[in-house]
Amino acid sequence: MSRAGSVSEAAAAVATRGGELTSPRLVRVAGALATARPMPAAALYQLVHVGARRLLGEVVRVQGDTATIQVYEDTTGLWTGEPVTATGGPLRLELGPGLLGSVLDGVGRPLARIAEATGDFIAPGAVAPTLDPQRRWTFEPTIQVGATVSAGDVLGRVQESPGLEHRVLVPPDTRGVITRIEAGDFRVSDAVAHLEDGTALALSQRWPVRLARPAARRLPAETPFVTGQRVLDFLFPVAEGGSVAVPGGFGTGKTVIEQTLAKYAWADVIVFIGCGERGNEMAEVLTEFPQLRDPRTGRSLLDRTVLVVNTSNMPVAARESSVYVGMTIAEYYRDMGYRVALMADSLSRWAEALREVSARLQEMPGEEGYPTYLANRLASFYERAGRVQALGRPQRTGALTVIGAVSPPGGDFSEPVTQAALRVAGALWALDPELARQRHFPAVDWRLSYSLHADATEPWFREHGGEAWPEVRRGALELLEREAELREIAGLVGAEALQDPERLLLDVARDLREVVLAQSAFAPNDAFSTVTKTYLLAQLSMSTYQSAARALAAGISLDTLNLARVRRALVALKTAAPEEWDAGVAEARAAVGELTP
Amino acid sequence: MCLSALDRAGARTRVGGTMMPLPRVHPGAAAAAGPLVFLRASRKVALGEWVILRAPGQAPRRGQVVDAAEDMTVIQVLEETAGLAPTLTELTLTGEVPAVTVGRELLGRAFDGLGRPLDGLPDPVGDALAPLTGRAMNPSRRVSPYAFIETGLSAIDGLNTLVRGQKLPLFSGPGLPGLEIAAQIVEGARAPRGEPFAVIFVGLGITARERDAFVRRLEASGAMERTILYLNEARDPTIERLLAPRVALTAAEHLAFEHATHVLVVMADLTHYCEALREIGAAREEIPGRRGYPGYMYTDLAAILERAGVLAGREGSVTQIPVLTMPDDDITHPIPDLTGYIAEGQLVLSRELHRRGLFPPLDVLPSLSRLMNAGIGAGKTVPEHREWADQLYALYARGREARLMAAIVGEGGLHDADRRALGFAERFEKEFVAQGRDGRALAQTIESGWRLLESMPRDDLVRIREATWKARRAAAGATVRAGGRA
């Protein structure tokens, strides 16, 4: 594609119009779109430089010799008559060591570099390569001269961060015999190996972001993506390689969930896409992450994180591309054989960018003005999640879990973006404004949410969490369901009118909600809950119910049962510091034991 | 950004800083519709370019290019278009993007929505002309907001703490005192340690009465000399409303980041702004989004609200308190909804509290400051702030729920704990929230909350840790021994 692109560039440069030699110029600028003529050889998704300041843009429509371009930078001040130059192919992202810890804009430029070029406020036209072109990396080959390699084979490794070994891969569509490969310190664009046909293989490679990177085959879901959030791991677990939609009205906790998962979830690499959201939230991540430790490696969290940031006031076209930039990075690490989690906050803002561009193109609008291809685009985005056997040797299994926040207008889930997301996502974590108002966080609505991975992940939880995990889980779900019914009745007749067994159920369900499901992202000892802790708290709540129910059946009145002690013990256990843990467990067990008649 | 400023030599803001054509004059436009004027066969037109329209016998009007095209350029006129005959109107494309005079000299003055003096004084010279669309702060240069702002309102300082660099809107309703509360916040919000502090007020389609009330309070509190007013009133052209917040924020950014000033920007009423946006969208025959508002309203509002923040290595800050009216008190209406999706929380007014004569009628349940955690705690407010606030909130929430239940089953049908919470909610509203028109120091707010909490049995205070409780009892005991109140 890139070769065709440069030909078209040449063709465009000498195109004639009205007998006179003309090069492409802007004939219209409106919002994020610019139109240029003559560009008879323009191709869809071809990258172009717009105007004298060479703003980055992408062809989104070609009609005759006229190309319509979506511009990734602020178009204010672009004037008709300014030159346009086509580059090679589509938007390709540079992939290689140095991505971890970086903060990129929606087209892959490091924001810190942009700041060096244009200061504290972003001005268009900054040129900033994704990877630091000067930095040298120590490369250690893992194969030898004479080896035949093909797409995805590991050439060698680079210690990218203290916790992660970067595997240098043969790019897709490449094969041949290695004629030279050496250890040493290289810059990302330096050749570390050569093939017999002269092809040079560098530390970095490029990939067109809108295209899914290939894998050898898809593998079924197996191990859970452990989030450390009780309501998620316990009730709505998602498998590694799964995909989740997290819809919720404003302030229901989407961002906090995404950020908490980015901090604590079990993953080798996290890609966080701030898509059309707040600048201050990104600043928060950038302040917090370097100070936080990866729970498993003890390294700075930023060392396993890549941030792609296009805040709501940055150009909408780059908001549209930001999700693909993030996804491509995530796939790249998946291909190395890592477990990657991608957080997108929020897919609704991406969809709105799509709508804005579509409206400017005067395309036939579908539901609520979104283009008719919205559902397809969203599906192909979500479908890039998965657990795969990567291309090439040695054999590697990688997983890419996708968690997408959705911001439905008015919190109404019947709108097109939520609905499109639900059709493809493997799990729904529905956030409820009523729970958020009660400050019950994470505000995951346990009646509406679901996961298609619960069964597949059960064996793992049984082994690592606790033997009765599935039974406790089902028991808890049932209890919550009955609570909802009872609360409706109690709302009509008053709690005082209920019988002991019902009041017990309400009491225990309340503990289950407030102690087990509610979990503050800001509590030092409870922001992350191990599966053991999750199981223990849930199991203790459920055995409270069973023991107390037996006591009631034996004729003991509810008021004489010391449920308050159980509650106190569970609350204390939930936020217990590590050194208080054993004593806390003993006290909770004793309190529950005391209930048994 | 007044004409004279634009004409001043040496202060030109060249579009994009590139080879921009010099001013070009067109003898007439092709057509006009609503606020739009159409210009045929124009070359070298820039998006966002500033246009002067001169109709014979009329004062010059200002406009801006919103669609630059060789065949048909669209200009949005920023003043009343009644009486404008397009073919007879001479258009000057200035080769500049709209810019506004900025500087400390503006403090103490009043301007209209386009930055023209309203106070009879000459145009300010200022420090510079700054383009008013503003550029996005580079997120990697932002500092996460953390500095507590004391507003003097318990419901805010205690439970929904405001911090510098935050955007925290007031969701008001028709007839509710949103603007009055904003005024009270402005009066109370002083920067500690005497750091430079300024207020910028942007009136968007407000009535003369609202304006007078607000300005009087500023004057009474002696804050006028560190205030800039930008006033677009109900009777002024709606279209000017689109520029007014941008004019004001450009001035705010300059004060904040060039003069190390903490700037508090109050905008009222954002609802009028959104309506102007809808009007323009309709005039441009765009496909309307929800309830007729344009599909890009989120992006447009974000371009305004995201101009709050703190930058690394710079002393000042921009904090925004936009006031909006929820049509029909409906928080799911697109205006509050999109604002909620952009802002860092919201302060919601309650019609019920207002009806009961309580002031300020802030409903703390749906209110939220998302940046509160960063601004409270030891060294900032009080060490126990978080649990204290959580406990007040939890009891109040339970009390409000009990109030609903009691309405159905009667107070007798309630649990003891619910009945206690019900009583708590009453007192919380009257004593803590409804503080009246006087400001309260943070210490008073905290004390008032503790007194409410202490009226409850210890067992009801599950959010208060034992250590905190003991410390509090010890402190209270000390006060008693020292002859203080019991």
Ligand SMILES: Nc1ncnc2c1ncn2[C@@H]1O[C@H](COP(=O)(O)OP(=O)(O)OP(=O)(O)O)[C@@H](O)[C@H]1O
């Ligand atoms: N797990 C949690 N623990 C404690 N507090 C939480 C939690 N989740 C959310 N909150 C509270 O709710 C507030 C809003 O959460 P968040 O910013 O994540 O909402 P959101 O759904 O992303 O909203 P928006 O769509 O407007 O971005 C937070 O500032 C915090 O106060």
Ligand SMILES: [Mg+2]
């Ligand atoms: Mg969010």
